[in-house]
Amino acid sequence: MVAAWKAAGFTYNKYLAIAARAVRRSLKDGPRAKAERRGNVEQLKFVKWENGKPGESKTISSESAAQ
Amino acid sequence: MNALRVARAAFKARPQAVQVFKRGYAEAAGPSDKIKLSLTLPHQTIYKTSDVVQVNIPAESGDMGVLANHVPSIEQLRPGIIDIIEEAGGSKQFFLAGGFAVVQPGSELTINAVECYPVEEFSAENVKNELAEAQKIASGSGSEADIAEAKIEIEVLEAIQASLK
Incomplete structure (x- = not known):
């Protein structure tokens, strides 16, 4: 069986980001505010080099969100 | 000839001595009925190689309980409840948004999730x-x-x- 997120063409990273957001929004107001302020932790960044020059630095999650 | 006899006597004596000091790896590693749990998020560490009795996880292939000496495996987790039965007899329930659980050899369980909160906080x-x-x-x-x-x-x-x- 193919998972729904895979059928929709999402990456696993994107799927997890959506699931995590739903979890954060379901919290009680106190912990929710704290979690929303922190947001999705985006620590993995990458830069594409072309012709010996670095391009723009992007986070993995912003890139998979654009897909 | 005399030296050879002495050497032979020493050789004969050895198996006994070995039996007296024989000790397995499992004993040296401490009690083996506990599983070392690490539950980590990108922004927080909830458990850090803590000894627990059992962990029930919502794997993609079905709910499973992990005890000590579980066979090594990697499981993708569904959004669901993870139940941790601690040494003191109490149990804690967390809801996690998906991630991976890795059962390592030597009774170690590592769970990586994006978000994970106690059930009471929902x-x-x-x-x-x-x-x-x-x-x-x-x-x-x-x-x-x-x-x-x-x-x-x-x-x-x-x-x-x-x-x-």
Whole structure:
């Protein structure tokens, strides 16, 4: 069986980001505010080099969100 | 000839001595009926190689309980409840949004998740509101990606709702 997120063409990273957001929004107001302020932790960044020059630095999650 | 006899006597004596000092790896490693649990998020460490008795995880292939000396495996996790039975006899329940559980040799369990909160920190009210909103989007006329996104949210929210009851 193919998972729904895979059928929709999402990456696993994107799927997890959506699931995590739903979890954060379901919290009680106190912990929710704290979690929303922190947001999705985006620590993995990458830069594409072309012709010996670095391009723009992007986070993995912003890139998979654009897909 | 005399030296050879002495050497032979020493050789004979050895097996006894070996038996006296024989000790297995498992004994040296301490009690083997506990599993070392690490539960980590990108922003927080909830358990750091803590000894627990049992961990029930919602794996993609079905719910499973992990005890000490479990066979090594890697499991993808569904959004769901993870049940941790601690040494003191108490148990803690967390809801996690998906991730991976790795059972390593030597009774070690490592769980990586994006978000994970104690069940008490969820608000049934907020879940209900979010669910209503996601259902509206899913049955609306938005883009295909929006609908797929809403469907994922519904799946997660329904899992939370089921675990709060």
